[in-house]
Amino acid sequence: MNNNESYFYHALKVDAEICIGCTHCMQSCPTEAIRVRNGVAVIIENKCIDCGECFKVCPVKAIYIKQDDFSLIFNYKYRIALVPAVFIGQFPEEIRTSEIYAYLKKIGFTHIYEVEHGVGYMISFFNDYFKKYSDKNVFVSSFCPAVVRLIQVRFPGLVENIIHLKAPLDVSAIMITQRLTEAGIQKEDIGVFYITPCAAKIAAVKSPVENTKSIINGVINMDFLYNKVQKMLHTDKSNVEPINHSLTGRDVKWSLSGGEASNFGENAFAVDGLKNVIEFLEKLENDEIDTSGLIEMRVCDQSCAGGILNVNNRFVAVQRLLKRANYLDQKLDGRYCFVPEIGTNFYSRVAKQMEIDEIKPRPIDKLANNYKTALLMKNEIEKIKAKLPSIDCGACGSPNCAALAEDIVKGFASIDNCVFLDDECKSIKRINTEIWNNNKTNK
Amino acid sequence: MQYEFQIEGGNFSGAGESTSVIKKTLKQLGIDSTIIKRVVIALFEAEINVVAHAYNGKMIVEIFEDQIKMIVEDNGPGIENIELAMQEGYSTASEKVREMGFGAGMGLPNIKKNTDVLNIQSTPGVGTKLEMIVYI
Numbered sequence: 001m002n003n004n005e006s007y008f009y010h011a012l013k014v015d016a017e018i019c020i021g022c023t024h025c026m027q028s029c030p031t032e033a034i035r036v037r038n039g040v041a042v043i044i045e046n047k048c049i050d051c052g053e054c055f056k057v058c059p060v061k062a063i064y065i066k067q068d069d070f071s072l073i074f075n076y077k078y079r080i081a082l083v084p085a086v087f088i089g090q091f092p093e094e095i096r097t098s099e100i101y102a103y104l105k106k107i108g109f110t111h112i113y114e115v116e117h118g119v120g121y122m123i124s125f126f127n128d129y130f131k132k133y134s135d136k137n138v139f140v141s142s143f144c145p146a147v148v149r150l151i152q153v154r155f156p157g158l159v160e161n162i163i164h165l166k167a168p169l170d171v172s173a174i175m176i177t178q179r180l181t182e183a184g185i186q187k188e189d190i191g192v193f194y195i196t197p198c199a200a201k202i203a204a205v206k207s208p209v210e211n212t213k214s215i216i217n218g219v220i221n222m223d224f225l226y227n228k229v230q231k232m233l234h235t236d237k238s239n240v241e242p243i244n245h246s247l248t249g250r251d252v253k254w255s256l257s258g259g260e261a262s263n264f265g266e267n268a269f270a271v272d273g274l275k276n277v278i279e280f281l282e283k284l285e286n287d288e289i290d291t292s293g294l295i296e297m298r299v300c301d302q303s304c305a306g307g308i309l310n311v312n313n314r315f316v317a318v319q320r321l322l323k324r325a326n327y328l329d330q331k332l333d334g335r336y337c338f339v340p341e342i343g344t345n346f347y348s349r350v351a352k353q354m355e356i357d358e359i360k361p362r363p364i365d366k367l368a369n370n371y372k373t374a375l376l377m378k379n380e381i382e383k384i385k386a387k388l389p390s391i392d393c394g395a396c397g398s399p400n401c402a403a404l405a406e407d408i409v410k411g412f413a414s415i416d417n418c419v420f421l422d423d424e425c426k427s428i429k430r431i432n433t434e435i436w437n438n439n440k441t442n443k
Numbered sequence: 444m445q446y447e448f449q450i451e452g453g454n455f456s457g458a459g460e461s462t463s464v465i466k467k468t469l470k471q472l473g474i475d476s477t478i479i480k481r482v483v484i485a486l487f488e489a490e491i492n493v494v495a496h497a498y499n500g501k502m503i504v505e506i507f508e509d510q511i512k513m514i515v516e517d518n519g520p521g522i523e524n525i526e527l528a529m530q531e532g533y534s535t536a537s538e539k540v541r542e543m544g545f546g547a548g549m550g551l552p553n554i555k556k557n558t559d560v561l562n563i564q565s566t567p568g569v570g571t572k573l574e575m576i577v578y579i
């Protein structure tokens with residue numbers, strides 16, 4: 001079923017023991033990357049964009065997100081937790097940020113470093129990028145890895161509009177590694193672990209879009225660490241030593257909807273939620289949208305606060321983060337406690353490491369490499385599609401009738417898979433008459 | 444392979460849906476994204492012309508081994524002076540249409556720019572027929 005041209009890491013997996021083959025995931029997948037075979041859901045790897053829609057709809061929790069073994073952190077003498085701002089949003093307000101960080105240290109990390117430390121640099125890199133490519137009109141942020149993958153597979157014509165720069169996460173990883181090595185610590189003793197709110201970020205770390213090895217040594221799921229911290233909050237009564245943190249309000253808001261766009265002038269704006277993103281990209285690709293500037297795009301509703309590994313309600317999490325941002329802004333009174341040193345050697349070195357040479361289109365719609373063959377196949381698909389009932393029930397194991405027609409022509413399925421066209425099935429015949437008034441199959 | 448869509452005059456909000464169907468097909472056929480973009484722009488501009496000026500119309504897209512042939516035909520006021528309509532910025536669109544962000548007078552010039560062949564037949568008071576070809 002896979003035409004494996006190249007391998008892409010996916011964090012989303014199906015547990016075949018638990019899966020009941022109910023088709024919910026198959027029908028919610030935005031890239032039609034799931035089929036049901038032998039009673040279980042199967043993910044077609046080169047179509048999957050790790051958005052996590054399947055994870056959300058699975059009624060039996062058969063879809064899971066593979067994370068690195070936590071004990072892996074102890075392979076390193078210096079264990080850095082790269083914590084995204086949304087992690088704080090998972091906890092009730094009475095638990096202070098500094099406490100949460102202190103508990104993370106108790107769990108086993110030696111250093112806590114906030115992902116959004118890289119934001120100051122990021123803004124500067126973006127502005128350099130806009131100047132360098134001033135011939136381009138529309139810039140799509142590369143922040144959300146699921147958006148990048150979605151564009152690669154479904155909107156290959158827009159790949160050039162993606163900002164070819166890595167994310168704040170990478171800047172922060174470079175910054176903390178630099179700081180520690182400057183203090184005389186050996187690089188191989190440093191383990192940088194990212195705490196992720198979603199599957200897409202894991203996939204992006206494990207197989208980066210630019211095909212180089214990521215600077216991040218491992219990824220730990222946010223719900224896993226949330227549980228560990230909660231457990232300690234309930235059982236560990238010893239005093240924790242608060243840890244200083246030094247983000248600005250602007251940094252804290254970066255991963256929320258509009259938090260990125262608000263830094264880039266009045267033309268920049270934010271699109272969030274998978275359906276909205278697809279609808280927008282469709283129109284952008286058709287040249288129906290007259291816009292210029294940065295478009296922040298995130299597949300999760302409420303951006304990273306809606307990540308599938310978040311525990312807290314997304315709106316409550318956003319509220320906590322906005323309050324935190326407000327507090328930090330007041331405390332700092334407009335002063336930035338962390339200003340990127342533009343023009344220094346460090347700046348240019350990081351800038352160089354942030355560049356992505358190429359984001360390859362990976363079109364999944366293409367039926368065949370040869371145009372004539374594709375044309376013949378498409379003709380055949382249309383003929384088969386005309387015979388199918390257009391109910392999109394999914395009983396055949398394909399997400400809808402059009403997909404079944406395509407699967408048949410590609411040789412992955414048979415027309416006998418359609419229950420409505422099987423004359424032997426008497427109960428189906430009855431349903432066909434009583435529910436559908438025969439008008440779905442008598443074509 | 445042939446696709447046919449009806450176009451309703453004045454229905455700006457529904458415009459672009461048929462273009463998306465054609466786009467999906469062209470992607471399946473593995474056609475280069477720059478060619479897809481040209482086809483999509485030409486079709487959308489032609490559709491908007493019908494929506495903005497005519498009563499109703501239809502769009503026929505035929506896909507051959509070497510070319511994509513598009514016909515957009517309408518019942519409408521027709522074009523009085525085709526040469527003038529081909530000039531960038533020339534528009535007879537009403538104030539209402541302009542307020543909606545259309546009618547900048549770039550429609551036909553934009554179609555011309557994105558197609559390899561463009562034939563316009565128009566009878567004032569009867570309608571307009573656009574025949575467009577993009578070679579693959």
